[in-house]
Amino acid sequence: MMLREHTETPGHPAPAAGGGHGQLDYMGALFVFMLATFIGVMVIQRVSRLLHTPLMSLTNAISAIAVVGALIVSAGKDYPGYITALGLVAIFCSTTNIVSGFLITDRMLKMFKKREGVAK
Amino acid sequence: MSAETLVQLLYLVSTALFILSLRWMSDPETARKGVFSGVAAMILAVAGTLAGVMATGGTHYWWILGAFALGAAIGYPLAQVPLTAVPQRTALSHAFGGLAAGLVGTAKFFLYYGQRNEAALTTFIVVALVAEILLGFLTFTGSLLAAGKLQEVKWIPQRPVTYPGQNLTNLALFGVALTLGVALVLHPLAPWAPWAFGGVILLSLAFGVLLIIPIGGADMPTVISILNSYAGLSAVAMGFVLNNKLLITAGALDGSSGLILSIIMCKAMNRSFFNVLFGAFGQAQTSAAGGEQKAYKSDTVESAAQVMEQASLVVIVPGYGMAVAQAQHKVRELYDLLKKRGVTVKFAIHPVAGRMPGHMNVLLAEAEIPYTDLVEMDEINGDLPQADVALIIGANDVVNPAARADKTSPIYGMPIIDADKAKTVYAIKRSKNPGFAGIDNELYFLDKTFMLFGDAKSVVGELARKLAGDNSGH
Numbered sequence: 001m002m003l004r005e006h007t008e009t010p011g012h013p014a015p016a017a018g019g020g021h022g023q024l025d026y027m028g029a030l031f032v033f034m035l036a037t038f039i040g041v042m043v044i045q046r047v048s049r050l051l052h053t054p055l056m057s058l059t060n061a062i063s064a065i066a067v068v069g070a071l072i073v074s075a076g077k078d079y080p081g082y083i084t085a086l087g088l089v090a091i092f093c094s095t096t097n098i099v100s101g102f103l104i105t106d107r108m109l110k111m112f113k114k115r116e117g118v119a120k
Numbered sequence: 121m122s123a124e125t126l127v128q129l130l131y132l133v134s135t136a137l138f139i140l141s142l143r144w145m146s147d148p149e150t151a152r153k154g155v156f157s158g159v160a161a162m163i164l165a166v167a168g169t170l171a172g173v174m175a176t177g178g179t180h181y182w183w184i185l186g187a188f189a190l191g192a193a194i195g196y197p198l199a200q201v202p203l204t205a206v207p208q209r210t211a212l213s214h215a216f217g218g219l220a221a222g223l224v225g226t227a228k229f230f231l232y233y234g235q236r237n238e239a240a241l242t243t244f245i246v247v248a249l250v251a252e253i254l255l256g257f258l259t260f261t262g263s264l265l266a267a268g269k270l271q272e273v274k275w276i277p278q279r280p281v282t283y284p285g286q287n288l289t290n291l292a293l294f295g296v297a298l299t300l301g302v303a304l305v306l307h308p309l310a311p312w313a314p315w316a317f318g319g320v321i322l323l324s325l326a327f328g329v330l331l332i333i334p335i336g337g338a339d340m341p342t343v344i345s346i347l348n349s350y351a352g353l354s355a356v357a358m359g360f361v362l363n364n365k366l367l368i369t370a371g372a373l374d375g376s377s378g379l380i381l382s383i384i385m386c387k388a389m390n391r392s393f394f395n396v397l398f399g400a401f402g403q404a405q406t407s408a409a410g411g412e413q414k415a416y417k418s419d420t421v422e423s424a425a426q427v428m429e430q431a432s433l434v435v436i437v438p439g440y441g442m443a444v445a446q447a448q449h450k451v452r453e454l455y456d457l458l459k460k461r462g463v464t465v466k467f468a469i470h471p472v473a474g475r476m477p478g479h480m481n482v483l484l485a486e487a488e489i490p491y492t493d494l495v496e497m498d499e500i501n502g503d504l505p506q507a508d509v510a511l512i513i514g515a516n517d518v519v520n521p522a523a524r525a526d527k528t529s530p531i532y533g534m535p536i537i538d539a540d541k542a543k544t545v546y547a548i549k550r551s552k553n554p555g556f557a558g559i560d561n562e563l564y565f566l567d568k569t570f571m572l573f574g575d576a577k578s579v580v581g582e583l584a585r586k587l588a589g590d591n592s593g594h
Contacts, residue, residue, distance in 0.1 A: 025363060026244045026360070029359065029360055029363065029365065029368055032365050032368050032369060032372075033356055033359075033360075033368050033372055036368060036369040036372035036373060036376075037372045037375065037376050039139060039373070040142070040372055040373040040374075040375070040376030040377060041376045041379070041380060043139065043142045043143050043146075043373075044142060044373075044376055044377045044380045044381075045380060046143075046146040047142070047145045047146050048145070048146060048147060048148060049384075049469075049471065049478065049481075049496055050148060050478065050481045050485075050491050050494060051145055051148060051151055051478060051481070052381060052384075052476075052477035052478030052481070053206060053210075053476060053477060053478035053479055053481065053482045054145070054151065054478070054482070055142075055145050055377060055381075055477075055478070056210055056344070056345070056348055056377070056378075056381065056476065056477060056478075057206070057209075057210060057213075058141065058142070058145065058154065058155065058158060059142075059348060059352065059373070059374045059377040059378070060210060060213045060214065060217065060348070060351075060374075061158060061162070062138055062141070062142075062158060062161075062162075062370050062373060062374050063217045063348075063351045063352045063355050063370070063371060063374035064162070064216075064217060064220070065138075065162070065165060065355055065366065065367055065370035065371065066217065066220040066221050066224060066354075066355050066358060066367070067162075067165070067166060067169075067220070068165055068166070068169045068362075068364060068366060068367055069221075069224040069355075069358045069359075069361075069362050069364070069367060070220060070223075070224050071166070071169045071170065071173060071184065072169065072172075072173065072362060073224055073227045073228065073231075074180055074183065074184050074187070075173040075178030075179060075180055075181070075184060076178070076179075076231075077177055077178065077179045079231060080230075080231075080234060082230075083227045083230060083231050084180055084183070086223045086224070086226055086227040087223070087224065087227055088180075088183055088184065088186075088187045089187075089219075089220075089223055090219070090220040090221075090223040090224045090227075091184060091187035091188060091191065091220075092187045092188075092190050092191045092194075093191070093216040093217070093219050093220040093223075094191065094216070094217070094220045095187065095188050095190075095191025095192055095195060096191040096192075096194045096195040096198065096213070096216050097195065097213045097216050097217055097220075098162055098191070098195065099191065099192045099195025099196055099198075099199065100194075100195035100196070100198035100199040100209070100213060101195075101199075101213060102155055102158060102159050102162075103195070103196065103199035104198075104199040104201075104206070104209065105155050105158075106152060106155045107199065108203070108206075108482050108485070108486075109148070109151045109152045109155065110152070111482070111485040111486050111488070112148040112151070112481075112485045112491045113485070113488060113490055113491065114148075114149075114490055114491065114492055
């Protein structure tokens with residue numbers, strides 16, 4: 001049946017057939033989330049307060065990881081046009097953040113100097 | 121090696137690089153390495169995803185390339201804004217992040233719904249979808265509004281907008297959204313499901329606006345941090361929907377970063393999350409406004425320059441006023457001239473000074489002031505009793521002694537920079553109006569305090585000129 005085929009389309013791991021197995025997968029995802037949050041909290045706590053503005057623009061760029069989801073949605077074959085369009089707009093938004101986030105972070109970080117520059 | 125294994129391996133390396141990227145931000149010395157690591161991680165993530173998509177027969181590559189190109193074309197100029205505009209750029213980029221997550225969530229729901237895909241729309245997935253669009257669209261409008269407030273767009277009210285029953289209205293709307301969400305989880309394929317889904321989207325968009333309008337400029341650092349966290353969490357929810365561990369990890373890193381920053385900001389204002397979001401500040405402000413008029417002592421720039429010249433330690437306390445006046449380069453001139461005379465100059469940085477976390481540090485670093493002279497509040501407070509001069513440039517609430525003593529003050533309990541303990545205090549202030557919180561600052565009425573009224577940039581410039589002029593006179 002047509003509908004079944006769609007679940008096997010690119011980038012979308014077909015949901016596990018048995019409900020039990022699927023649940024296990026979700027538990028795995030929750031574990032990853034929990035562990036990543038702890039790592040995040042511990043790493044971020046060590047970030048110098050001097051750098052909180054660049055930190056925020058860097059995490060801005062990192063949260064543009066949504067581009068992964070946007071790509072999967074946009075590239076799907078035989079998806080209705082409006083789905084592709086939503087995905088493409090999401091790619092545009094994420095790319096904006098990736099480019100501007102990393103560039104401005106680097107621009108700011110270049111300014112942090114330990115000693116005084118040569119006096120003008 | 122199957123394509124799927126390759127994709128997962130690339131994701132694995134990408135995740136490690138994202139963690140390292142944040143790890144390297146712990147020190148200004150290694151921070152730039154963090155950016156490169158982040159870029160590498162992002163490239164691997166995109167490459168991995170493309171590899172996966174290609175292996176399973178993707179399409180629309182030219183359109184995708186176009187979207188990338190357009191995003192880069194808009195992103196590049198957004199990275200070139202002046203550093204005083206960084207808070208609004210950050211808010212704008214949270215808006216983009218939220219929108220991306222919201223759109224992907226919407227696309228996924230309608231895709232599965234259109235396919236009548238019962239197997240995909242499990243309870244877990246629908247919960248994650250609802251969370252994704254709620255957080256995504258709320259972040260979108262909330263951040264847009266915050267960016268507008270920060271940019272001081274004319275038709276957006278700067279002052280907090282409050283009305284009776286505000287929290288009740290929000291709560292009721294949240295209840296409606298929650299009900300729709302639960303209904304969706306129970307019956308994702310019902311004929312009315314798209315309408316319910318659309319309802320959640322509209323309510324989320326409205327929430328973003330309703331949550332931000334009552335928030336004033338002084339709370340912006342906290343609000344930006346919270347929105348940062350939401351943008352990350354919406355990526356996590358997307359990861360749950362797509363069963364993608366890279367999305368979950370990167371989103372969680374972003375979410376926890378926003379969380380930590382919000383906690384630091386809240387602590388620095390002695391307020392709770394709840395208090396910031398459902399703010400009592402708006403109400404407190406009106407009750408505090410009725411104080412009697414006290415007299416300021418103002419002083420000339422000449423005598424201020426003389427006093428500073430004689431000092432051995434000058435502590436400069438910058439605030440939002442310095443950013444507004446773009447005075448950081450003039451401050452740097454003053455810093456140089458004082459240093460040349462053997463005066464030790466330190467900057468006292470309050471965590472919530474400015475409109476976003478770390479705002480002052482970036483502005484002063486831009487003016488090439490070495491970061492070793494930018495001192496955190498807790499460290500500098502021990503030195504302030506030895507300071508001969510505390511020079512306050514456009515800061516107000518963060519040096520208000522009422523926070524220590526006056527239990528009726530809305531800022532009571534907020535940790536402050538002890539500028540009042542310095543031997544002499546000079547405060548540069550644009551006008552005689554109270555600060556953003558709308559409260560009088562006792563510091564300005566102390567015997568040792570002298571006001572220098574005027575635009576921060578021109579007053580600091582004049583101070584520097586006087587100091588330089590003395591030099592050439594010899």
